[in-house]
Amino acid sequence: MSSSIVLKTSNLTKHYGKIKAVTDMNLSIPEGSVFGILGPNGSGKSTTLGMALGVTTPTSGDFSWFGGEANHQVRKQIGAILERPIFYPAFTAAQNLRITAQIKEVSYDRIEEVLSLVGLNARKDSKFKTYSLGMKQRLAIGAAMIADPKVLILDEPTNGLDPQGIAEIRGIILDIAKSGKTIVLASHLLDEVQKVCNEFCVLRNGRLIHQGPVSETGNTAQAEIEFGAANGKAIELAKELDFVEVLEEQYNGIIRAHLSEGFSAEKLNEIAHSKGLVLDHLVTRRQTLEEKFLEILKNDDSLSK
Amino acid sequence: MMRLLKIELLKLLPAKYFWILMMIFLVIMIAIPVTTSLLSDWVVNSFLSNLGVEQIAVLFDFNDIWQNFTFVFQFFTVLLSSLVLINIAQEFSLTTARQQVIDGLSRKEFFKGKLIVMASMALAVTIVATILCLVFGYLYSPVTDLGIVLKHIQFIPAYFLHLMHDFLFAMFIALLIRRTGIGVVILIFYGWLESIPEAILRYGLEWEWFANLLPNASTKILIGNPFPKFLLQQTDVTLQPTDILISVGYIGFWLVINRWLILKKDF
Numbered sequence: 287m288s289s290s291i292v293l294k295t296s297n298l299t300k301h302y303g304k305i306k307a308v309t310d311m312n313l314s315i316p317e318g319s320v321f322g323i324l325g326p327n328g329s330g331k332s333t334t335l336g337m338a339l340g341v342t343t344p345t346s347g348d349f350s351w352f353g354g355e356a357n358h359q360v361r362k363q364i365g366a367i368l369e370r371p372i373f374y375p376a377f378t379a380a381q382n383l384r385i386t387a388q389i390k391e392v393s394y395d396r397i398e399e400v401l402s403l404v405g406l407n408a409r410k411d412s413k414f415k416t417y418s419l420g421m422k423q424r425l426a427i428g429a430a431m432i433a434d435p436k437v438l439i440l441d442e443p444t445n446g447l448d449p450q451g452i453a454e455i456r457g458i459i460l461d462i463a464k465s466g467k468t469i470v471l472a473s474h475l476l477d478e479v480q481k482v483c484n485e486f487c488v489l490r491n492g493r494l495i496h497q498g499p500v501s502e503t504g505n506t507a508q509a510e511i512e513f514g515a516a517n518g519k520a521i522e523l524a525k526e527l528d529f530v531e532v533l534e535e536q537y538n539g540i541i542r543a544h545l546s547e548g549f550s551a552e553k554l555n556e557i558a559h560s561k562g563l564v565l566d567h568l569v570t571r572r573q574t575l576e577e578k579f580l581e582i583l584k585n586d587d588s589l590s591k
Numbered sequence: 592m593m594r595l596l597k598i599e600l601l602k603l604l605p606a607k608y609f610w611i612l613m614m615i616f617l618v619i620m621i622a623i624p625v626t627t628s629l630l631s632d633w634v635v636n637s638f639l640s641n642l643g644v645e646q647i648a649v650l651f652d653f654n655d656i657w658q659n660f661t662f663v664f665q666f667f668t669v670l671l672s673s674l675v676l677i678n679i680a681q682e683f684s685l686t687t688a689r690q691q692v693i694d695g696l697s698r699k700e701f702f703k704g705k706l707i708v709m710a711s712m713a714l715a716v717t718i719v720a721t722i723l724c725l726v727f728g729y730l731y732s733p734v735t736d737l738g739i740v741l742k743h744i745q746f747i748p749a750y751f752l753h754l755m756h757d758f759l760f761a762m763f764i765a766l767l768i769r770r771t772g773i774g775v776v777i778l779i780f781y782g783w784l785e786s787i788p789e790a791i792l793r794y795g796l797e798w799e800w801f802a803n804l805l806p807n808a809s810t811k812i813l814i815g816n817p818f819p820k821f822l823l824q825q826t827d828v829t830l831q832p833t834d835i836l837i838s839v840g841y842i843g844f845w846l847v848i849n850r851w852l853i854l855k856k857d858f
Contacts, residue, residue, distance in 0.1 A: 336857075341689050341693060343855070343857060358696060358697035360695075361692075363695075364693075366694075368689070368690075372686050372689065375685070377606075384601050385598060388597055390695050429694075
C-alpha cells in the first residue's frame with residue numbers, strides 16, 4: 287500500500303488569458319507521506335490544489351484521486367483548506383461544523399470529537415468572527431478532519447500566525463501525521479516544510495521543477511563541518527591539515543570548513559586528539575532545505591537560459 | 592433531496608437577515624388586509640351606516656379578492672428577492688460555496704439546494720396568501736358560494752409563478768455580481784431601469800407585445816392591475832395564456848442560465 291498514489295495530475299494546466307497560472311503540472315503524491323508543496327506566492331500552489339478539488343476548472347489536463355475518477359463523492363474523503371479558513375462569520379463553530387458534517391454525510395457526534403482534537407471545545411458556541419486567527423486555523427483543521435479523511439490538504443496553514451500559534455498548528459499537523467494520514471502542505475516557508483514534511487516538490491511560475499525526499503542531502507556538495515577549540519587553536523589546526531579547506535573563520539573562533547573526500551569529522555577529531563587538542567565544538571552540517579532550494583532554483587535558471 | 596434541504600436550512604435558520612426580511616414581509620402581508628378592512632369598517636360605521644350602506648369593501652369580494660390581494664402582494668416581492676439574493680451572493684462573497692464544493696458538495700447539488708430553498712419559500716408564501724384570501728373573503732364577501740369563491744383562484748398559481756420568476760432573477764444577479772450589498776442595489780434599481788425601455792416600447796413605439804417580453808414586465812402583467820375596473824367599470828382582467836407562457840418561458844430561461852453559471856464558472 288505504501289507505494290500507492292493519492293493524487294496524480296497529468297499535464298494539468300490553467301491559463302487565465304495570457305497569465306499562465308499552472309502549466310503541464312505532473313505531480314504525484316504518495317500515500318502516507320507528509321508532502322510539502324514549496325513555492326513563492328503566485329507560483330501556482332493554490333491553483334493546482336483548486337483544480338484538484340473541483341473549484342477551478344482546468345484549461346487542460348487531468349487528475350485522479352486514489353487512482354480513480356475524481357468527483358464530489360471522493361472529495362468527501364478529503365479534508366482540505368485552501369488559502370484561509372472559510373466559515374460563516376455570524377455562526378458559531380458548532381453551527382458551522384453541522385453544515386460541514388451534513389455535506390460530508392457524517393454524524394454530528396464527530397463535531398465534539400474534532401473540536402477537542404483542535405482544542406476548541408470550550409469555545410464551540412462562540413461566533414466564528416470572535417475567534418483569533420489561530421483559532422480560525424484550528425477550526426478549519428477540525429472541519430477538514432470531520433470525515434476522518436485519508437488525506438489532509440493544508441494551504442499555508444500558519445500564514446499570519448504568531449510564534450505560539452505556529453507551534454500549536456505544527457503540533458496538530460505532526461500529531462495527525464503520526465496517525466498515518468497523508469498530509470499535503472503547501473507553503474512558501476522552507477523552514478516549515480523542512481520541519482514537517484518528508485517529501486517535497488518545488489513549483490515556480492506554475493511549473494513543477496523538482497520533486498524528492500526532504501532528507502536527501504546534496505551528493506554534489508562536500509561535507510561541511512564546523513569545529514572550534516579553546517584559545518583560537520582551531521585555526522592553527524586547520525592550517526596544519528591539508529584535507530581541511532577553511533571557508534570561514536567566525537568571530538567566536540569557530541571554523542567553517544569543507545573536508546576532502548574520504549575524511550570525516552571523526553577523523554578530524556582523532557587527529558586533534560593525538561595532537562593533544564580538545565575540540566569544544568564539532569558539527570557536521572547537513573545541507574539544509576534552503577540550500578537545496580536555492581540549488582534547485584539555480585539549476586532551473588540555467589536550464590531556462 | 593432531504594439532505595440538500597437540511598444543508599440549506601442549517602445555513603438559513605440561524606441567519607439574522609432571513610428572519611428580519613421574512614418577518615417584515617409577513618407583517619406587511621397581514622397588515623395590508625387588516626388595515627384596509629379596519630379602515631373600511633370605520634368609514635362605513637361613521638359615515639355611511641345611516642345611509643343604509645353596509646360595506647364598501649369590494650376589495651374583499653369573492654372572486655375578485657384573489658387578484659386584488661396577489662396584485663398588492665407582488666409590490667413587496669422585492670423583500671423576498673433580496674433575501675434570495677443575499678443568501679446566494681453571500682456564498683460567493685464569503686467563499687463558503689467554494690469551501691462547500693471542496694468539502695464534497697457537487698455544483699449540481701449546490702444549484703439544486705438553492706432551487707429547493709426558492710421553491711419552498713415561494714410555496715410557503717403562496718400558501719399564506721391563499722389563507723389570507725380565504726379568511727378575509729369569508730369575513731367580508733357577501734357571496735360565499737364555493738363556485739364563486741374558487742372562480743378566479745388561478746391568480747394563486749400565477750402568484751407562485753411570479754415569485755419563482757423573481758427569485759430566479761435575483762439568483763441570476765447574485766451569481767453575476769457575487770456581492771450582497773451592490774447586488775441588492777442592482778436588484779432594486781433594475782425595476783426602475785427597465786421601465787425606460789418598457790415605456791418606449793409600450794407607449795412610444797406601441798409595441799405592446801415586445802414590452803411584455805422584458806423580464807420585469809413579463810411578471811408584472813401576469814397579475815394585471817385589478818383596480819381600474821372598479822373605477823372605469825371595465826370588464827374583468829383575467830390571466831392571459833400568452834402571459835403564462837412568457838412567464839414559464841422566462842423561468843426556464845433563468846434556470847438554464849443560472850445552472851450554466853454555477854456549473855461553468857470558477858467557484
